[in-house]
Amino acid sequence: MNYFVYILINNIVPICIMIAIGVTMYRAFQIDIRTLSKLNFYVFSPALVFVKLYESEMSLSILMQVLLFFVIFFSLLFAIIEVIIRIQKLQRGMRIAMRNSVIFYNSANYALPLNQTVFGGNAYTLAIQIVIMIMQTLIPNTYGIYTLNAHKATWKATMKTILSLPVIYAIPIALLLRYYHVPVPSSIDIPLNYIANAFMATALLTLGVQLGAMKWTFQFSNVLLSNMLRLAIGPLLGFLVVWMLGIEGLTAKALILSCAVPTSLSSVLLAIEYENEAEFSSQAVFTSTLFSMFTIPIVIYLLDFI
Template identity: 25%
Template sequence: MIQALSNVLLPVMLVAGLGALVSARFPIDQATIARVTLYLLSPALALNVLLTTRVQAGEVLTLGAAYALTVAGSLLLGWLTGLRAPQAQRRSLTASVGIWNSGNMGLPIALFAFGQAGFAHATLLFLMSFVGMYVIAPVVYTARVRRPDQPPPSAGGMLLNMVRLPAVWMVALGVTLRALHLQPPEGLMRGVELLAQATLPMVLLSLGLQLGSGGWPRLDARVWLATAARLIGGPLLGLAAGLACGLRGEVLAVLVLSASMPTAVNALLIAREYGGDADTVARTAFLSTVLSVPTIAAVVALLPRLTG
């Protein structure tokens, strides 16, 4: 399993490292790269996954409830790590703990650990986390953010912040097409798939660019706390939430494994778009990704007790 984890982690670190190297040598417009990913590539990934993944209604409801409880607990843990910190850093720590990498790390590791059946459940969790990320993160970064002379944000204003990102529109479109049993033309879907395939490399490059522009990341106490909350608190919360929702066996194990993943790099892109503390998110994503090898290996070693 350690070898399998390293096979997943090494490409992640390689692409991010190349981004850091380029950013350290040349001036890079990171905001433009982030917007290309948020407004073009991520929406294509959302639509492609929704139209090509088989899901069942019963699994969505039960697993969705457990996932929602896990996210709520993780956001609370992240908020606690940011107590007495500046507002921007506190919000970024909250997002760093509450948004994890269930895609490019969670999916292949689930396949290695559980085979194709577990991979199907992991894909369903990825869909939920992808939707949740683009709904929850804007709220975390914008709720009650205003000047002293401004009134509190209205419900309509909060809704606009949530739907600013096209990924949310593509989720709605994908769900509608699935409900109506409609399939876009093959040529259009090939274009969507090409954009979707470019998402992961661009996301990882964005992490490297952020880290490279500031030199070696400063790993202060709050970043270490947020990393511990993500890698240790996450799977414990997933276990508690899954048991509370009646999950047992392999489905419960897949949820726990997903919740043990490091901070999602997409959280960095959203922080940049909404004016959050992108440096804190980048440092937490970096540290949690590096330290996730032993922690995920420990979780995988313990999972047979849940499926036995």
């Protein structure tokens, strides 16, 4: 019950307030959603990745174990959703949006505070979650963009789009600077932190603006399918993979918890930026975030049996 109340007050309610502000701003001023999307893609997201990666502390063994888990988990989840969307005979645009709503999950502004709440600020579990966050930032900005552009642009043009994204360069630069203990000058570090701290607010406001522009004709069957795959199948698959790999203790718990979070805002930002099922994507994020207040406490309870 304590987990339920904490998650409701400290995760769900603040997120809903930010989304509501975005809806209100759109209704009042007709804010340009594509401008907000570009700010998230080209400014706030790369700054967040750089800061979190540069400040993190993790050993090579932890990194390799987490990466192995992620590769297996992601591959199995991808295979499951691929089978389901083929059975459902969804159109190409909806297939991509459905897939993105399941394989891209909120590993940053939802999972990071959740991890620290559940594990009492443990630095080890935080390092694990940061690795997952990095992978969940990199994939939408590479594979996600490729799938949305493959049918309407050449491979060369698609790669040019991907390589134009700052987050692609933020990751190796942060890793190199951290590995060689190169300090970031305060004149750069201060604005970077300002921008990184603004990521969550701007991303949630962007979601609110998109929801404000929606017709609110819910695609119930598709949205509910997405929510079930993300919130139920995701953590169950996480349990299976840690069992397969023989991972135990805090590592197993942190990895499973990382699989249980709702759909990422990245799916909405991609849908808006590349004009592909933006309404469905927004609905999937909004509803999965709300439903997670019921599913996350169940996952946390089950972690005690590992």
